[in-house]
Amino acid sequence: MKKPISLVIALAVLVLSAQAADLAVSEFSLLTHGRVNSAGLFVLSSRASIDMSIKGGSKFAAWFGLRFQSDDLESYFAAAATPVPLDPAAPDPIVDLYILAFSRGLALNTAAISLENLGGTPLELTFFAGRLDRFCTGDDFPVLFGAAPFSTSMRGFMVYPEGIGGDTSRSYDGLHSVFGTGIRMGLSGGSVVPYLYLYQDLWLGPGIYSSDARVLINTDKVKLEAFVGASFPQSVAGLYRGGLLFYYDTGSIGDFYAQVGLPRWDPSSPFSAELLYFLFEPRIHFGFGSLTLSLFFRPSWYLFVPTGDQGALDMRVDLSFGTLTEQGIQGGAETRIKYRPDATGGPVSVEAAPYLQLMIGGVRLDMRMDLALFPVPEPWYALFMPAVGIRAAY
Numbered sequence: 001m002k003k004p005i006s007l008v009i010a011l012a013v014l015v016l017s018a019q020a021a022d023l024a025v026s027e028f029s030l031l032t033h034g035r036v037n038s039a040g041l042f043v044l045s046s047r048a049s050i051d052m053s054i055k056g057g058s059k060f061a062a063w064f065g066l067r068f069q070s071d072d073l074e075s076y077f078a079a080a081a082t083p084v085p086l087d088p089a090a091p092d093p094i095v096d097l098y099i100l101a102f103s104r105g106l107a108l109n110t111a112a113i114s115l116e117n118l119g120g121t122p123l124e125l126t127f128f129a130g131r132l133d134r135f136c137t138g139d140d141f142p143v144l145f146g147a148a149p150f151s152t153s154m155r156g157f158m159v160y161p162e163g164i165g166g167d168t169s170r171s172y173d174g175l176h177s178v179f180g181t182g183i184r185m186g187l188s189g190g191s192v193v194p195y196l197y198l199y200q201d202l203w204l205g206p207g208i209y210s211s212d213a214r215v216l217i218n219t220d221k222v223k224l225e226a227f228v229g230a231s232f233p234q235s236v237a238g239l240y241r242g243g244l245l246f247y248y249d250t251g252s253i254g255d256f257y258a259q260v261g262l263p264r265w266d267p268s269s270p271f272s273a274e275l276l277y278f279l280f281e282p283r284i285h286f287g288f289g290s291l292t293l294s295l296f297f298r299p300s301w302y303l304f305v306p307t308g309d310q311g312a313l314d315m316r317v318d319l320s321f322g323t324l325t326e327q328g329i330q331g332g333a334e335t336r337i338k339y340r341p342d343a344t345g346g347p348v349s350v351e352a353a354p355y356l357q358l359m360i361g362g363v364r365l366d367m368r369m370d371l372a373l374f375p376v377p378e379p380w381y382a383l384f385m386p387a388v389g390i391r392a393a394y
Contacts, residue, residue, distance in 0.1 A: 027051040029391035033161045036382035046073040047157060047168075051109070065110035065130070071157075071168045126184040133184075133195075135214060135227045136245035136259055137174035144193055145218040149325070150247050152257055152281055154294050154316065158366060158389050165308030175243035175261035175277060176227065177303060178212065179203050191218045201231055203304045208234060212241075223247040236268040239304070243277070254284040264301040274300040274310040289332075292318040313339040328359040350374040364391050 032046040048070050055063035070076045112128035126132075133140070138151035153159065155173050164170040178184075182199020194215045201210035212229035225245040232238045243261025259279040265271070277299040284291045293316070300310035320332030333354045341347050355368035370385035377383050 022055045023052065024055065025050070025052045025392065027391070029389060031157055031161075031387065031389040034384070034386045035161075036377070036379065040379055042381070044074075045161075047071045048073055053110070061116060062113040063110070064108065064112070066106065067109035068106045071163075122187050122189040124184075124186045124188055126186075127182075128184060128199075129181040130179070132178040132197075133214075134174040135176040135178075135212075136225050136243050136261065138223070138225075138245060138247065138257075140216060140225075141218060141223050144188070144216060145191070147218060147223065150223065150249070150255070150257065152259075152279060152294070153318075154279060154281070154296055154314070158368070158387060161387070164302060165306070170302075170305075172277075172298075172302065175245075175259060175263060176212070176229065176241055177203075180210065192216070193218075197229075204231055204234060204239075208232070221249050221251065235266045238267075240265045240267070252285075254282065254290070257281040257283065263299050264304055272300070277302070288323075289319065289321040292316070292320070294318070311339075311341040315339075324357050324359055324364075329357070331356040345375050348374070362392060365389070366391075 027049055028051075029049050030046065031048075032044055034042060034044050037043050048068065050068040051065060052067075053063050053065040108130065110128060110130040110132060112126055112130075112132070114124060114126040116124045118125060137155075138149075141147040142149055156171055157163070157168075160171065162168065164172065178197055178199065180199040180202040182197065184195055184197050186193060186195040192215065195213070197210070197212040197214070199210055200206065201208050204210070208231055210229060210231040212227055214227040215225070217224040223245070224247075226243070228240075228242040230238050230240050241261070241263055243259070243263070246258045246260075247255065249255040257279075258281065259277065261277045262275055263277055265275060276297060279294065279296045281292060281294045283293075294314070296314040296316075298307060298309035298312040298314070300307055315337040316334055318332060318334040320330055322330040324330040331354075333352065336351045336353070338349045338351070339347055340349070343349070350373045351370055352373055353368045353370045355366065357367075358365045366387075366389035368387050370387065372383040372385065
């Protein structure tokens, strides 16, 4: 199991030794949740996520990305400290644990080479293998246009540690993600940035090909991103997807954020509203605080995998004070009402969470105490679900 990791490290050293190579860490986060397990014990569970990219200089327009991700660091460290049996082919549970742990550990995430300003034009052509772009998250606007961050906090494991459909290795983050081998063409340099993707789609498997058309539009008040895509040969008539991100800033009273999309549509099957992904989020600002109302309707499919969340609905009311980007501190409390039509304990549950966010020396610290108010859990102390997140702020 050490050989793939050794190859990745060797590749990193090789590129770092190249002239004008740059190492960038785009994400470095550690998140710890406290929960009462089925045995009635209060246990801590940690997850880590690290994204880094190694890029060439102006003459070496290539990069590759490394990612370390584990949704259970405790098991990962326990497996890493366990001696490997002399015969790894033997049917030993330790070997299975080793494979599970390192399959979610350090891995090559992306390899790409980009040709920019082709023929003296703003045309950019990128050849890639692995994971590339996420659609409709809002994260690309600060990078492409220098806009202030405006993405929703209703995503990721801090808010939803249970993941998607009970799978803690997955989380909702945008409407679609490119994963495969192919090319990306784009035009950069203005307030409108279009992209076209053509690739073998590894979400669906070898021999399945996808194409996505995407555009980002940036103005002072409005941010807009839209995409449409198709995959063949799949089903009878292919698979389709599309979505929209919309953000409007009034400049004084508040702003409005929305994600609306269809992550997967099979024309040979009946259409259902449960296929839709939508998040509506009006935000009202007053003095030194803000009030955010969120409504998130979960889709039945996400990244071509059933979610088990069909018909699920999340409603949130978030009252916050302070500004993290300007004052370095923000606190408040939020209430979440969850509707799960197939939940064994009843379709409706209510949680509250006071929280505090601090920015200290380039490090962001998130602390929250989730409280399971309804239904009251057994044992009673299971209602306390603390969480602490640490991430680097770049």
